[in-house]
Amino acid sequence: MNLDVAFSPLIPLPGLIALAIAGGVVVLLCLLGRTRGAWLRAGALACLLLALANPSFTREDREPLTNVLPVVVDRSGSQTLNGRKGQTDAAREQLAQRLAGLPNTEVRWIEAGQDATSSDGTELFAALRDGVADVPPERIAGALFLTDGVVHDAPPDARSIGFSAPVHALITGRPDERDRRVALTLAPRFGIVGQTQKIGFRIDEVGPGLGGPAPVIVRRDGEEIQRLNATPGQVTTIDVPIVHPGVNFVEVEAEDAGGEITTVNNRAVLPIDGVREKLRVLLVSGEPHAGERTWRNLLKADASVDLVHFTILRPPEKQDGTPINELSLIAFPTRELFAQKIDEFDLIIFDRYARQGILPIVYFDNIARYVRNGGAVLVAGGPDYADPGSLFETPLAQVLPAEPMGGVIEREFRPTLSEVGRKHPVTRGLTGSETEPPSWAPWFRMVDSRLRGGEAVLDGPEDRPLLVLAREDKGRVAVLLSDHAWLWARGFDGGGPHVDLLRRLSHWLMKEPDLEEEALRARATGRTVTFERQTLKDEVSPVDVALPSGERRRVALAEAEPGLWRGVLETPELGLHRATDGTFTTLVNVGPPNPREFTEVASTDKRLQAVASATGGSVRRVQPDAGGDLDIPRVVPVSSGARASGADWIGVHQADASVVRGLGILPIFAGLLGLLLLIGSFAAAWAREGR
Template identity: 45%
Template sequence: MTSDIVFDPLLPWALIVALAVLALAGTALALWRGLSGWALRGLAGLVLVGALAQPSWQVEDRAPLSDIVLMVVDQSASQRLAERAGVTEDAADQLEAMLTARPNTETRRIPVGDADGDGGTRLMSALSAAMAEEPRGRIAGIFLLSDGRLHDLEQAPDLPAPLHLLMTGQDTDWDRRLIVRNAPAFAILGEEVELTLRIEDDGAAPGASQTPILISVDGEPPQTFTVPIGQDLTLPITLPHGGLNVIQFTVPEADGELTDRNNTALVQINGVRDRLRVLLVSGEPHAGGRTWRNLLKSDSSVDLVHFTILRPPEKQDGVPVNELSLIAFPTRELFLEKIDDFDLIIFDRYKRRGILPAIYLDNVRNYVENGGAVLVAAGPDFASADSIYRSPLAEIMPAEPTARVVEEGYRPTVTDLGQRHPVTAGLQGADDWGRWLRQIEVEPLQGDVVMSGVDDRPLLILDRVGEGRVALLASDQAWLWNRGFEGGGPQMELLRRLAHWMMKEPQLEEEALWAEPNGQTMRIIRRSLTDDVGAVTVTGPDGSEVQVPLTEVTPGRFEAVYDGPEIGLYRLAEGDLTSVVGLGPAAPREFVQTIASGEALEPLIDTMRGGVLRLQEGVPTVRTVRAGRPAAGRGWIGITPREAYETLDVRQTPLLPAWLVLLLASAMIIGAWLREGRT
């Protein structure tokens, strides 16, 4: 029980002070004028001013509250290295027992694990949340049992009591880690890209100057090199293929090293082509010729060489041959010497005129069989005796002309197979596409018919020949879509997909398997022309295998979402198809720095004069210290009692009741009047 005098003024204190000054002035005036009742006047003013301040005698019944000590226990991944987990739990148990034995003290034990994703150790976030649940005036001390490696120091709260770090780990610990300083997300095929790596030893390292490093691309057998420690390494790498390339760097674990979790780095780089080199061969000027040219030139990544025949030999208009071009067109150079420099050759309404000898066209056939790509946009001449089909190119053509040209309007349609083929799958709005007005009738010999025209006749046929690819478009009317005839159609998208399929873009393969990583989750994607595919075998970093069934989400596209149990390189296999993908960083934030240190926390600890002590020297004792005094020393840590209490009952008794104020003030005023009246 405690008692005290409290005030509950009827008026603002400033006004009460002003009235007191006025009363004092009146008393001083009475004294100066020699009035005998000046003392009674002053006492009356004092009573009235005191009544306005309304003093009371307050009696409180209080119940003391216990002090609270917050004990944050770090259980993150870095705390599971060596013997840290066991040391931490033993120390937490001993400290909790010490605090429980102290009078008027409670303990709040707060375990903190790994944050979601790669968030690391969030000690300060956990401490802030715990402090929000406790009265700030009762917190007497905060203990952190950790290796000192946290990743949210900026979330540190304002401390009401001393903070102590009881640090795990040994002063003899050392660790070797692999750091990727520079790795681009994209690289141009055929050009070297430089990666910058660094291998560092932290802690009480043995002082080695070199170490072996293993480099593997897409899960292939690794190559071993010897590299220096503590120096930046610049490695030139040329990507082997387009699409995702997964490069793994690994440093073997050394004797006595704290962990090998930061000895591996995964770099995922997308291989892209610098420029698409296209040779466009136009047989004669026509309405679609400029459309092809404009379409290709509109893409800044396309280098276009356009070979066109402006005047056929049978046309005699009197123009000298030397005035038809500025220079002689280098046909021999293009079709014999430089043909392998092109990624795609397009024959647009070309027919045999004797301008390109058979040996040139035979070289085009060899170009395709050795990995090149040819697209034929057929016009009426494809059905004639001068058809390009009646040349060495016939051996690679997927269809044979019947010599019939269908002259009627029709809407191009994606076939059932085309709905599954990556070139035409998902092309929207077929019912609203504009009509084409001509189609060359052909008989398919091989390949895949992905679009049809009049009476379901083949319109677009795709085929693989040797190492290369061939596409036959049995119409010269695609330009109508570009002109917006009857609403037009997806000519740009169709041509883009055609070009990338012919250039063997991995994600446009008819049979393909790949995965799209997102953190520690991957979306497995399988593309196929068949109606059903098997389960994908996922091999984890530890060698364990899991069968993941796929679900068809769109025609020809099967997907599944798989959560990787750990971070690292995963291998995917289904039938003859294989792929690799890396989930998350190879070295999570928890293993970037593993040597125990209190350096990051020292500025925060110093604000309340706490301490950093190693648990390898034993669990410190707990002492009581006054606020503002040093709260840590050799073998001990301190807490500050808060002397908090709970008020159970409050009673107030007015020191100047109204009747007493009226009686005293009236008596003194009347007394002063009577005294002054007798003089």
Template identity: 45%
Template sequence: MAREIIFDPMFPLWLVATLAVVALALCLFAALRGLPGWWLRAASVVALTLALLNPSLQTEEREPLSDILLVAVDESASQALSDRAAQSAEALEALLAEAERAGLDTRLTRVGDGEGDEGTLVMTALAELLAEVPRDRVAGAVVVSDGQVHDADLAPDLPAPLHLLRTGRGDDWDRRLIVSNAPAFAILDEEVSITLRIEDQGNVPADLPDEAEIVISIDGGQPRAYVIPTGEDLQLPLTLAHGGLNVIEFTVPEAEGELTTRNNAAVVQINGVRDRLRVLLVSGEPHPGQRTWRNLLKADSSVDLVHFTILRPPGKQDGVPVTELSLIAFPTRELFFDKIDEFDLIIFDRYQRRGILPSIYLENVRSYVERGGALLVAAGPDFATADSIFRSPLAPILPGSPTAIVLEDGFTPAISEIGEKHPVTTGLPDDYGLDGAPWGRWFRQVQLAALPETEVVMTGLEDEPLLLLDRVKAGRVALLGSDHVWLWDRGYEGGGPQAELLRRLAHWLMGEPELEEEALTASAVGQEVTVTRRTLGDAPEEVTVTAPDGTIQVLPLEEEAPGRFTARFVGEMQGLYRLEQGEQTAVIGLGPAAPREFVETIATGAPLAEAVAARRGGSLALEDGMPDLRAVSEGRAASGRGWIGWTPREAYLTADVRVQSLVPAWLFLLLAAGLATWAWLREGRT
């Protein structure tokens, strides 16, 4: 219960004050004139003023409220190291018991890992907890953590002490691998540099060597081990082996006694891109489709095109001297012998043997393909003649042989059964043709006999092979049995997907990973992974997924499109996941190269030191024992050796309020009248 005197004026306070000032001024004037009753009149004015102010006694009945202790428990990944989780559990149990004995009401929040790679957001959770309770009841806040929080600068403005009960051990030490610089993209066949560092932190053993082994694996391939010094940056030169995603894993073997191996590995994903595509186009006699090939290749600014064309066959006799047909001699030896390996793709467009290119040059082209080169032959009627390049050193690598028959009739190119599955032709746009037809017609096709191992992905007239693909040792070859693909480019009967088809064809020939017909790939959005298996065969078996911690799960594949099977799973942890399906393997890294939770693993109060000191709290190590909980006055230091403090807030809830006048109004009126009468009587005797 609490009592206090209050005033409840009968009139506005400004009016009462004005009347009092005027009346007192008149009393002062009377005193200056020497009237003997002036002080009685002043007393009467005071009595009347008090009557107007109506002094009252206010009595409150109060119900005391318990003080609140805020508790935030760090349950992030770093708290699972060593025995920190057990330390946290014991400390929390003891703290809640102490708070109950002190009559404190506790509000508890548990803080896990932040979304993505945000780390431990203890201060954000504490601010949210503070917003849910009355501020004037908060007597203190306690954080049970290893101290590795990542939002210390967002500490809330607490009206009471903030304490840190720190888990961990004084003899903890850890080794971590740091990837401080890794490009997201790199140009094929050009060296890039990745900056690595092996760092030891904490109470490092004195006998620990100052060098460590690092194991490097690319795309899950054969690992290679190196020994490098610790505590120093290492510039690792690297040249990407293929285009597309290259997954590089760095691993440092576990050292005896270190806290965790979760930061001993890092995954870097680099996209390999080609700087410039060098294409050699060899054209035979001029024809309408020749410009189509040239325009298509020149339209791409990333393509360096060298066009070798025969404008005048040797057998043509028109009387013009050979020396006047060209300003410079074409460097055939340089192109087909000295620098042939610099080309990414060679195209023969309606080329036939006329003695321009000696057989030794064509043999060199065959060797170029067998070493990993790419060859595309666009055949016209010349391919069915005796001068066909099939009757040259190129014959052993061509996927089909001519039957000497040229079919000249209108037909619509169609995707074969195997072509429905092949990445080069599957899903080609079909919104070109007129009158409901998918694509426009072609009118000439060389009849081909496909080799048994050849993949016929498109057919033409009477289901004859039209587009044939084959692998020759390390290289690839494509044979297009028609020279009328240019009709699609001109939009005849609506045209067709000429640019997309030839783009895919060129990329497949150059071995781009996204167009491999037998492949296992994985892509991720956040922690959700989509596994894709492409195949030209029957439905594949399940995919085996190995998580970073070694656990294995088997995923069934579902057919999403012809030749395309998918499965999905959610990666529960960050790191490298390995996928296997038959002979196909793939790897994918989830999360950053170094998860934030494991960048710093040694328990320390440094991140929260400023916030704790600003609120007169303390940072105490739990390995020294659980501190006592004491009440301290506001503004005093709230921690000491073996104890932490809370500030009593003395908050209450008002249950009832009673107001009673101190003096009845009639008594004030009677007193004022008596004083005024006395003053009049006294002045009347003078």
């Protein structure tokens, strides 16, 4: 209980001060003039001023508050290495016994660092702030950290922790730990397909007995591409070829130095997105028709496509007497395109093109060879494909999968998905295909043909092939046996998914990875890995997954939709996972490519030293004593400003925080008591003066 005197003046304070000064002057004059009863008058005046000041006794009933001592226990990934987990558990148990006898103190245990997927590493101070967010700074007695010292959010300024009590750290692990790690110094995110990308790395080593060149293996997508020796502490750069679009996983792995606390950080993973330069497409339009600009408009709208377009407006047989020097037409550079620079194109499209004496037969041989060597050709045909001048009557027929039967079907029909087309990524899930027949506008003409190879993904009337896709050695070929796709582009009778269909078709021909009809893919969300098997088959094999530790898991796949099978794995590990179904292999990285938590794993007492010293705390290692028990220091209460650590003890503040539970107020000059004091003082002065 606290007893104090408080004042609540009945008049404004300046007025009270003025009265006090005037009264003081009157009393002084009375004393100087030796007036009878001057002292009694002074007393009466003082009582009046006190009454106007309205003094009162206040009594506070205070309840002392307990001190709060947060203890942050590091449960991060590095704490699972080299026996640190058992050491941490034993130290926690002993520390709890020491803290049990601490008077007037609430101990808060805070488990931190469990989120191993975080790219920010071990954040113990963030956990500390969250754990005491509801506690006023004056109630915090201090903070204890039980950790291996690998802390990534230790503040450079101790004032930022929000309180002034001492910070102590108990460090697990051994001071003589050995570790070798790979640190990336140059890590590009993108690379041009077909070119090399430069990456840089450095080998860092800590601990006794290390030094000398370290053998290093470089892999791309799991395939070894280079071996070399790297000098620790020096940056090494290498050139890595980017061989395909999408993610190219580059691994740099250093050999185990022997006796390391872990080899997890001996490998650094760098995902490089392979991007293509502009895809070069050659579009050759033959006989003018209503949909001539459909392909041009589609390809020009694609920012990734560099289009070269020629339209045959004046075939050699056209003779109208116009002098050559008066023609504004550009001569078709056949030799340059189909002999010298043909390999520079990713796709060649013939739109309603028929032999007109422009391309010599030998150039069609070049085109067929171009396909077999990895190129792509699309024939968008109309009646020209069934005429005697058809491209099928050239050496290009060697790679064309649809043979014209000599007739053209001219009647209304709606394109439909074939059985293969329901599974193929070019046509699967096209808007409107969910109904039978699809809710697409009709076409009115197609070439009657039969399959010589490949697969028909779209059918016309009587299940005749309408869109045929085929692989030819390293290249690809597609034949669209109708010139009425433009009806969808014009919105006739509601139109159809011409943009999706034609764009997917052209990108499949140019080997876009997402449109492969046979592929195994994987993606990670947190610790959940989803495997997808794209196939045209009716059954698929389970996926065999190799975890970073070498442990293997098997994942069964179930059909999610036609042509797409899916399975899920909840993985217990971070890092690069390899999956195979016996035919295809894929890689997926779980968590950050190079988790900061496992970058530097050697136990250290340096990172927390600055904060501990600035707050008067201490940093010491948790080591076994002579009896085998851990040497946990005593925890003793100390007053604010006193020394907070010793050889075998650490101190925590004992704050004087309290909360008011009751308040009593007793006015001195109120009521009968105040009245008697005032009357008595003035009566005494009057009586003395009247003698």
